Amino acid sequence: xxxxxxxxxxxxxxxxxxxxxxxxxxxxxxxxxxxxxxxxxxxxxxxxxxxxxxxxxxxxxxxxxxxxxxxxxxxxxxxxxxxxxxxxxxxxxxxxxxxxxxxxxxxxxxxxxxxxxxxxxxxxxxxxxxxxxxxxxxxxxxxxxxxxxxxxxxxxxxxxxxxxxxxxxxxxxxxxxxxxxxxxxxxxxxxxxxxxxxxxxxxxxxxxxxxxxxxxxxxxx
Amino acid sequence: xxxxxxxxxxxxxxxxxxxxxxxxxxxxxxxxxxxxxxxxxxxxxxxxxxxxxxxxxxxxxxxxxxxxxxxxxxxxxxxxxxxxxxxxxxxxxxxxxxxxxxxxxxxxxxxxxxxxxxxxxxxxxxxxxxxxxxxxxxxxxxxxxxxxxxxxxxxxxxxxxxxxxxxxxxxxxxxxxxxxxxxxxxxxxxxxxxxxxxxxxxxxxxxxxxxxxxxxxxxxxxxxxxxxxxxxxxxxxxxxxxxxxxxxxxxxxxxxxxxxxxxxxxxxxxxxxxxxxxxxxxxxxxxxxxxxxxxxxxxxxxxxxxxxxxxxxxxxxxxxxxxxxxxxxxxxxxxxxxxxxxxxxxxxxxxxxxxxxxxxxxxxxxxxxxxxxxxxxxxxxxxxxxxxxxxxxxxxxxxxxxxxxxxxxxxxxxxxxxxxxxxxxxxxxxxxxxxxxxxxxxxxxxxxxxxxxxxxxxxxxxxxxxxxxxxxxxxxxxxxxxxxxxxxxxxxxxxxxxxxxxxxxxxxxxxxxxxxxxxxxxxxxxxxxxxxxxxxxxxxxxxxxxxxxxxxxxxxxxxxxxxxxxxxxxxxxxxxxxxxx
Numbered sequence: 034x035x036x037x038x039x040x041x042x043x044x045x046x047x048x049x050x051x052x053x054x055x056x057x058x059x060x061x062x063x064x065x066x067x068x069x070x071x072x073x074x075x076x077x078x079x080x081x082x083x084x085x086x087x088x089x090x091x092x093x094x095x096x097x098x099x100x101x102x103x104x105x106x107x108x109x110x111x112x113x114x115x116x117x118x119x120x121x122x123x124x125x126x127x128x129x130x131x132x133x134x135x136x137x138x139x140x141x142x143x144x145x146x147x148x149x150x151x152x153x154x155x156x157x158x159x160x161x162x163x164x165x166x167x168x169x170x171x172x173x174x175x176x177x178x179x180x181x182x183x184x185x186x187x188x189x190x191x192x193x194x195x196x197x198x199x200x201x202x203x204x205x206x207x208x209x210x211x212x213x214x215x216x217x218x219x220x221x222x223x224x225x226x227x228x229x230x231x232x233x234x235x236x237x238x239x240x241x242x243x244x245x246x247x248x249x250x251x252x253x254x
Numbered sequence: 255x256x257x258x259x260x261x262x263x264x265x266x267x268x269x270x271x272x273x274x275x276x277x278x279x280x281x282x283x284x285x286x287x288x289x290x291x292x293x294x295x296x297x298x299x300x301x302x303x304x305x306x307x308x309x310x311x312x313x314x315x316x317x318x319x320x321x322x323x324x325x326x327x328x329x330x331x332x333x334x335x336x337x338x339x340x341x342x343x344x345x346x347x348x349x350x351x352x353x354x355x356x357x358x359x360x361x362x363x364x365x366x367x368x369x370x371x372x373x374x375x376x377x378x379x380x381x382x383x384x385x386x387x388x389x390x391x392x393x394x395x396x397x398x399x400x401x402x403x404x405x406x407x408x409x410x411x412x413x414x415x416x417x418x419x420x421x422x423x424x425x426x427x428x429x430x431x432x433x434x435x436x437x438x439x440x441x442x443x444x445x446x447x448x449x450x451x452x453x454x455x456x457x458x459x460x461x462x463x464x465x466x467x468x469x470x471x472x473x474x475x476x477x478x479x480x481x482x483x484x485x486x487x488x489x490x491x492x493x494x495x496x497x498x499x500x501x502x503x504x505x506x507x508x509x510x511x512x513x514x515x516x517x518x519x520x521x522x523x524x525x526x527x528x529x530x531x532x533x534x535x536x537x538x539x540x541x542x543x544x545x546x547x548x549x550x551x552x553x554x555x556x557x558x559x560x561x562x563x564x565x566x567x568x569x570x571x572x573x574x575x576x577x578x579x580x581x582x583x584x585x586x587x588x589x590x591x592x593x594x595x596x597x598x599x600x601x602x603x604x605x606x607x608x609x610x611x612x613x614x615x616x617x618x619x620x621x622x623x624x625x626x627x628x629x630x631x632x633x634x635x636x637x638x639x640x641x642x643x644x645x646x647x648x649x650x651x652x653x654x655x656x657x658x659x660x661x662x663x664x665x666x667x668x669x670x671x672x673x674x675x676x677x678x679x680x681x682x683x684x685x686x687x688x689x690x691x692x693x694x695x696x697x698x699x700x701x702x703x704x705x706x707x708x709x710x711x712x713x714x715x716x717x718x719x720x721x722x723x724x725x726x727x728x729x730x731x732x733x734x735x736x737x738x739x740x741x742x743x744x745x746x747x748x749x750x751x752x753x754x755x756x757x758x759x760x761x762x763x764x765x766x767x768x769x770x771x772x773x774x775x776x777x778x779x780x781x782x783x784x785x786x787x788x789x790x791x792x793x794x795x796x797x798x799x800x801x802x803x804x805x806x807x808x809x810x811x812x813x814x815x816x817x818x819x820x821x822x823x824x825x826x827x828x829x830x831x832x833x834x835x
Contacts, residue, residue, distance in 0.1 A: 051451075055370050059447040062477065066439050073525055077489060077500060080524075087504050088517030097499075099517040165597035183497035186516065193492065 046136065049223045052220045053230060060231040065202065065237050071242065074194060075249065081186050082253070099185040100254035103247075104174040110167040111247060117160035118240040124153035125233040135222060154213055154229070157236070161206045167197055185254065194246045202239050208232040270797035274679045280380075282372035283797060287379050288358030289690070294379075294386060295350035295679075295748050298341050301390070302579050303757055310750040314743075316732045329440050329729030332401035333349070333419050337393070339404030340427065343533065344434050347675045351540035353382065353441060355682045356469040358690065360445065362788040363466050365454025365805040367798045370447040378441040385433035392419070393427040400424035403729070404429075405526055408501035408519045411491040415630060416506045418437055425494060426779045428487050431541070435484035445473035454787070456807030461826070463786045463811040464557065467564050468543020471571045473685025475532040475539070478575070483529035486522060493517065512687040520585055527578035535574045536639075539567060541678020547811075548681055551784045552628035553620025554822055556812040557610045566605035566612075584658050592653045593650040599649035606642055612634065621815070621822075625782070626700035630681035633708045634674055642714075644719065658730075660724025665715045673711045680707075683767070688781050692793045693774030699766040703759055709758030717745050785825050786811050 085094040172192065180188040212228040257428050271277045281287060289831040312326040312334075326334070357375065369375045392399040400419040401731075402411035406427070414421045449470040453462070462470075465596070477617060489500040501522045502514035502782055557563060579587060579595035613635050622628070644666040648654050657663060687695050721742050725732060731744075733739045780789040787807070791800050805827055813824035824830070 055447060055451045057372060058451055059281065059443055061444045062446045064482050066443065066477045069478050073482045073485035077485070077521055077525065080521050082499060084516055084518050085648075086322065089504060089511065089515075141532050150754075179340070183499075186499060189492065189496075189498040193488070197488070 047209070053227050056227050056231045057234065060234050061117050064235070066241075067238075068191075070197070071246075074190070074197070076247065078190050078194075078253070079161045081190070086100050097185060098187050101175070101180055101187045101191050101250070102178070103176075103191070103251060104171045106167060106171045106174060107247060108169060110164055111243065113160055113164045113167060114240050114243055117164065118155050118237050120153045120157045120160060121233050121236045124157055124184075125226075127153055128222060154209060154216070158209050158213065159207060159234075161202060161209070165199055165202060165206075168195055171195070191250055194250065198239070198243055198246055201242075205232055205236050205239055208235070218244050259730070264552075267374045271327070280376060282368070282376055284357050284361050284369045284372070285690075285799075286793065287375050288354050288356070288380050290381070291353030291357060291434050292355070294383060295346045295354055298345035298386065299676075302338050302342040302346060303760065305334045305341070307753060307757055309334050309338065309451045310753045312731065314750045314761065316734055316748050319779050326731070328731040329401050329418055330398075330402050331800065332403070332417075333399045334417075335729055336427075337389075337402050338400055342672065342782055343404055343537070344431070345382075345389070346535070346679075347537035347671065348434075348438065348476075348680045349382065350447070351544075351675065351682070352469060352472050352536065353379070354467075355544070355686065356445060356472070356540060357441075358816070359607070359788055360466055360469050361452065362447065362791065362795060363786050364452060364457050365462050365570075365800070365807060366448060366452035367800070368453055369444050371444050373550050374440050374446050378437045378444065380436035381433055381440070385437060388433060388735075389430035390428070391757050392423040395415050395419045395422045395426065397423050400615060402427075403531065406490070406522070407526075408490065408493065408517070408522050409503065409505050409514075410510075412490060412502045412517075412735050413505070413507055413512055414494060416511075425491070425645060425657055431581050432484055432487040432491070435480040435487065439484070440482045442473040442480070443544070445469055446477065449473070449492065454805045454807055455644055457826075460561070464544075464546040464560070464567075465540070465543040467567060468539045468546075471484075471567050472536050475536050475571050475574065476528075479529040479532040481496035482525055486525035486529070488778045489525075490522065492502045496561065499735065503773045506538075520582075523582050523585060524578070527581045532574045532815060534667075535570055537671050537675045538678075539570070539679075541634055541675045542567065542638075544678050544682050544685075545613065546609075546616075547786075548627050548631035548685060549616045549635075550812045550814060552623045552631070553614055554623070554814045555611070555620040556810075557743055558615030558618075558775070558812055559608075560810070560812065562608055563612055565659060566608045569605045570602060573598060575795030577602065580649055583654045591652070596649050596651055600646055603642075603646055605639075610639060610642075614710070626695070626697055626704060627681045627685035627782070629701070629708075630677050634677040634681060636708075637669055637677060637711070639672055640716075641671075643664060645670070649820070657722060659727055660722035661718040661726045661728050665722060665727045668715045668718070669711070672716065677707075679703075685782065686788075687767075688777030688792055689788055689795070691771050691774070692777055693770055693791060694777050694781065695770040695774060697747040699762055703762045703766065706759035706762070707756055712750055713752035714749050714756060715750060716799070717749050721745055721749075746748050753791075781824055783821075785809070785813055785823050787826055790825060810823075831833045 036203065082098050084098075086097045087093070089096045172195070175188070180191070181190055182192045183188055208228060212225050212232065215228065217227045271281065271283075277283075278286060281290075281681050307332065308320050308323065309328065311320055312331055317325065323330060357369070397418045397420070400406075400411065400418065400423045402424065410416050410420065411424055414424065429636075449462075449466060453459075478794070489498075492498045493501050497513060499514040501519055502512065502517040503519065504515040505512055511542050531720035546557050546563055577595055577599045579591060580599045582593075590648055602687055617632075644662070648657060648666060649661065684700055722728075724739075724742055726746075727741055734743055777793055779791070779793050782789070787805055788795070790805065806829075807826050808829050809824055809826050811826055813819075813826075815822050816824050819830075
């Protein structure tokens with residue numbers, strides 16, 4: 034443990050700060066890219082909602098947009114995701130506390146990292162996976178009430194937006210698992226902090242995005 | 255031990271890899287990744303060029319059998335149009351200038367050891383490569399490649415029963431585009447972060463070479479545009495495979511109702527062109543940056559109006575997002591909307607003119623060296639003006655409506671987006687080849703290549719403007735049997751022969767490229783006597799770009815013919831500061 038990189042003094046600390054800054058910047062840019070994907074979906078949503086179609090039997094213009102009654106389960110899901118956002122913030126605080134200890138005492142980060150009690154990180158992963166499972170159940174409920182992907186453009190968008198959000202959240206879960214693996218493998222706590230920090234921002238963005246999607250689907254039916 | 259390895263990995267400059275696979279295949283080194291992108295584009299450009307040759311042959315000799323395909327049926331012709339356009343736009347014009355040269359030289363020019371996220375960079379390339387393979391595989395599936403054009407307008411692109419290539423071929427096409435978008439988004443993220451965060455000490459934004467500005471702005475455009483195309487691609491895949499109706503209205507195919515109703519083909523057009531117009535600038539901006547660089551280096555003069563160049567590129571990028579409707583004047587949009595799009599489009603003429611005048615201003619009174627990179631840079635300016643000047647024509651709805659579906663548009667966008675960008679790629683190849691491979695390219699072959707290509711492309715695309723004005727439609731597989739176009743047959747024969755000559759001339763380039771890699775004259779570290787950072791390091795650059803030295807920048811990028819300086823140029827790293835910027 035005499036490698037200077039394993040604790041955070043001097044040059045290694047500057048290196049760490051630079052890495053954190055770069056990773057945050059990269060995450061901000063990535064979020065802008067993802068926002069554009071959902072902006073496009075939103076504009077498609079608004080346009081498609083306003084379009085009439087010809088009824089082939091009568092030859093008249095009718096609307097084929099059937100408002101979807103969202104499953105009440107989605108409210109539970111929302112609470113789970115918001116709760117996970119909170120545990121994510123705590124997980125980040127926990128690790129940055131360990132880094133601060135390592136910096137102050139100049140001991141090896143690895144030993145500073147040991148001896149934690151609650152793993153907020155693990156809890157966030159569990160909540161994230163629960164959210165995805167609950168979303169799946171909400172889909173089943175929708176299908177049971179007769180709304181399949183192609184039933185109406187409105188239901189297409191429900192599946193599309195929730196599905197796309199879910200795929201992005203899976204990315205966040207994978208990042209958290211990487212951070213967890215770094216912890217299990219006793220890698221330096223600073224590398225975990227970088228992952229946790231940017232995944233944290235990403236996770237909060239996912240929660241915000243979910244609230245937006247829910248509002249769009251509920252209030253712009 | 256594990257700790258130590260991991261720590262070494264984290265610090266940015268990853269160690270030089272040893273094995274062949276880590277060094278040349280799954281490399282994290284931005285220089286290797288840049289070369290991978292470049293050679294991907296090189297293979298793609300020959301595929302695309304071959305397809306265009308088949309089209310030209312078919313137009314003149316409609317009944318002739320061609321290699322690999324036999325007699326070209328009308329739907330085969332549309333397949334050629336589609337795949338030529340798609341491969342050229344995505345896998346050549348987007349890939350080579352940004353992914354290729356941008357990857358290789360952005361980090362070196364700003365004094366960084368690598369891109370900000372090397373692993374992400376590797377993934378970007380391999381996802382793009384996968385997209386390329388998926389795209390090419392469309393040729394070999396049942397029904398063949400799609401025939402909906404590179405713009406993929408529904409309902410044609412959304413209905414598997416709509417044509418022979420529209421079944422599996424079109425699914426592969428959309429999948430390939432979606433993959434390409436993911437790769438391009440990740441790459442854009444990397445470029446932006448690298449430019450903002452990895453610049454060497456003293457390399458302020460306003461000391462960056464204009465090439466770096468161009469790559470940076472291109473990356474911003476890519477970040478904001480490719481997500482939109484990706485979304486549209488997802489919606490199209492759902493329409494095709496799940497039975498949704500985002501884009502497909504109530505239509506019948508061969509008398510059968512398709513089961514779709516209420517979708518809007520125009521929605522696709524809006525989403526597509528919201529991406530599609532910035533894409534034009536994604537293709538041309540890196541060439542603009544490079545051209546500015548080369549005109550300054552080979553005129554031995556500072557670039558005329560550096561700040562104006564930066565602001566012009568920024569405003570071109572910004573305006574590029576507000577003009578997509580000019581691709582849709584034919585769609586029946588409200589004349590008021592068309593008017594707004596028309597005004598915004600013509601406004602792009604202003605920054606474009608600023609750039610052109612600054613290029614001319616840079617040349618004016620310079621001690622011009624007509625080396626091959628410079629020839630291609632001047633060729634770029636010429637093509638940019640010739641191709642750009644027809645832009646304001648097409649920007650007006652009243653002129654666009656008669657011209658839109660004619661060869662006039664084909665001539666216009668090939669000159670400005672196609673050939674001008676390709677000239678940028680050629681200029682970059684001749685300019686940076688010594689740095690990349692340590693040898694010079696053969697200058698007389700390069701000159702032959704330039705003159706044949708320059709004259710050849712004008713001979714191909716200029717007559718298309720006339721043919722278009724005379725009413726020759728684009729995308730028609732045959733026109734020789736149309737009475738009113740009979741008098742255009744000699745002109746079209748001329749175009750086809752010009753295409754033969756021009757495409758043959760590209761073999762000169764290919765031979766020069768590979769021959770010079772092996773047997774070219776050894777290059778010095780700074781053969782062009784240029785000032786930017788890539789010329790301060792060894793040739794080819796070492797793994798960490800500067801061999802352990804952290805560069806420090808003292809000067810602007812275009813300090814040529816500086817009064818009182820010992821040589822006629824001052825390196826950016828030269829501490830004897832002459833800073834005027």
